[in-house]
Amino acid sequence: MTITLYHHPFSRAAGTVWALEEVGVAYEIHQVDMPKGGHKTPAILALNPMGKLPILEDGDTVVTEAAAIALYLADRYAYGTLAPKVDTGERGTYLRWAAFAPAVIEPGAMAKAGGWEAKPGSAGWGTYEAMLDSMESAIANRTFILGETFSMADVIFGGTIRYMLRFDMLEKRPSFVAYAERLAQRPALQRAEARNAAIMKELGLAG
Ligand SMILES: N[C@@H](CCC(=O)N[C@@H](CS)C(=O)NCC(=O)O)C(=O)O
Missing domain, CATH: 1.20.1050 (Glutathione S-transferase Yfyf (Class Pi); Chain A, domain 2)
Structure with a gap:
């Protein structure tokens, strides 16, 4: 199953990279051209009718809302470590x-x-x-x-x-x-910042 993050470095998706780095799963980044309205295309609106980022796809599962994505990732991939178990205080x-x-x-x-x-x-x-x-x-x-x-x-x-x-x-x-x-x-935050910075450079965006 592939995990894909729909991302733009000037969006909350930059923070979702930190969440992904913390859980340590493999993931792909799909750049959305926000300045050109790429987040309002039919394909993106089909995933998130709000036309907002971040969006996470994990196989057939689509999660939006930065906090929900992070909680989902922790429960699914770091339950008992980054997410306390449900029967604990x-x-x-x-x-x-x-x-x-x-x-x-x-x-x-x-x-x-x-x-x-x-x-x-x-x-x-x-x-x-x-x-x-x-x-x-x-x-x-x-x-x-x-x-x-x-x-x-x-x-x-x-x-x-x-x-x-x-x-x-x-x-x-x-x-x-x-x-x-x-x-x-x-370290996961530092990796996420490096990845976001590399993407910004690739896109010719100033930090
Ligand atoms: N409640 C959403 C907010 C998402 C949001 O507002 N994303 C901004 C970027 S940080 C966005 O996509 N804005 C583009 C737009 O609304 O047109 C979340 O927490 O994920």
Whole structure:
């Protein structure tokens, strides 16, 4: 079975390369020409009607949503290592913070940047301060979300923090910066960054 990632280096698919490198399976990268609208072609829309990347194909299985792809890969190919087993207490913590990234951090940061008016009690992302404090509680006094054990939740939650720090979309709290520095030591992340950089070079894109 072939695993194919539909990718463009300026999309969230760049983070999915990290997830793939962590699980250590063989995969192919299919470049989608986003600047030319390649993500809105009938072939891509048939896989993801949103016309968005990343998209992962694993044999006949199609998964979209960066967080869902990472969770899928961990369950399928690194169950019990990068994904805690379902009968462990860690599983709840793992899912909690993996879901927090796309459900709270992404819209919460967008709301802050865009000055969106929304009732904190109704909007799933609540207030910006509560969001930051919650994020801090997930990683304070620990190396990774599960303590000393690295998991796919760190790729999802930590990947979001890394991206937002890099593009000044998040307050640079010392715990966030230190966590991002710990993640940068992961060999799989370094391989993913090298692969994304090589693709950018191939496509003539500046980093
Ligand atoms: N909720 C999706 C968001 C995916 C997304 O917005 N991808 C962007 C690139 S990072 C995209 O494909 N944008 C092109 C478009 O919407 O036209 C996920 O987490 O995977």
